[in-house]
Amino acid sequence: IDMINAQKSDLFVFTGDLVNNKAEEIKPWIGHFSQIKAKYGQFSILGNHDYGDYVKWENDLIKRGNLQQLKKYHAExxxxxxxxxxxxxxxxGQKIVLAGIENWGLGFGERGDLQKALQGTTAEEFKVLLSHDPSHWEAQVKNNPSKIHLTLAGHTHGMQFGIEAFGIKWSPVKLRYKHWAGIKEENGRILNVNRGFGFIGFSGRVGIWPEITVIELKKG
Known part of the structure; x- marks a missing residue:
């Protein structure tokens, strides 16, 4: 938290998976995360784990209630x-559009509606998109008629295992995701995939460090 605030950023964004299974998992951390501040605000989206799809619920009503509670925790x-x-x-005097969609990922639910998120924007506006799963960029963003200049994603964690040294960047997650970490530019559009800060399954990381990404936008 101190490291994030030390950047004195204009904007803070969080690209999903606040919890692994249930909304209550974030409760012990609310006091910490609520200290994050940025001049123009803190913005977030949902990831595939936030919907409670990986735990058995007594009924759908309880599952939906869990998601609504998680949304309230974002506000807290x-x-x-x-x-x-x-x-x-x-x-x-310069304006950007910041858009965010619900999770859209191949094999992980295609909930997000990009067209709805961009409704009312113009072709000339500089657009930044928050989209949890990098497969969305491949499927809908990089060739979208409405140019999205920068997409910020996460999801992969670099599989929490890999090698990033001496010019080598490898993880078994590359077998599933073409772009699993770092920056990719194609068709005049940029994707950045953050390696994340938490974990799923194995409570550690080997060769894939937790990551906070600092991005500076410059007028071309």
Missing amino acids: LGFRLLLDEHVELEKD
């Missing part, structure tokens, strides 16, 4: 949760 953290929508942010 001070995060503006973007659900297939966008906001406009202005600094020094």
